[in-house]
Amino acid sequence: MQVPRQALLLRILIGEDDRNDGRPLYEAIVLKAREMHLAGATVLRGGMGFGHSSRLHMTKILRLSEDLPLVIEIVDGEDKINAFLPTLDTMMTSGLVTLEKVQVLQYGSRGGQIEATP
Template sequence: MKTDKMRAIEGNHMKRESTAILLRIFIGESDRYEGKPLYMHIVEMLKAEGIAGATVFRGITGFGKHSFIHTTSILRLSTDLPILIEVADLEENIDRIRPKLDEIINQGLITEEKVKIIFYDSDTTNKTSIVN
């Protein structure tokens, strides 16, 4: 009998569920750290720290603390579009990298929420860090 955390679906495909933390990091495209785009530095740091994964999104329009609208509009082409980095991993892994983020982010916003992870995998021998 399969548990709630792991169910076989169609042959060798597995569906696993777990609770994790979703971290959203809002920064600007022009933000830099040691001469490199900040978003790239953050992604490389997360990978080096063994975080399960991260995705970077580039916004087409947005505004922040100073209420200046950044946009891709041809009439007002911005060089500082909004960047969103999403990271989902176990709470202990997020807790471990949070101080490193505090050191490198000078201006931005981080949100954090508990989420349910539903992980589909056809390779049942591959275990990820976010699904028990």
């Protein structure tokens, strides 16, 4: 699979307790991205954060979690990301979704140096 050098970064910020059809929302998003043949997805767990409600979510020494913030990042070409957005919209009831233009310097394994273009 190839990823265009000029691509988009889709960033999705949700809570660990968010669900989609009984399954964790982050899991449903990643599996759907894979099913739609996007280049890849990564879920990052935050130690502390707040969102629209201003309710603080954080790890505590005596608790395993308190609906911790999650960030899902997906990078692919503009066409594939834009095709994924309507599906994502049906899965989410809250959260934050952002898009950024990015330059892909490496995807997968290869030899040589990584060089940015001016």
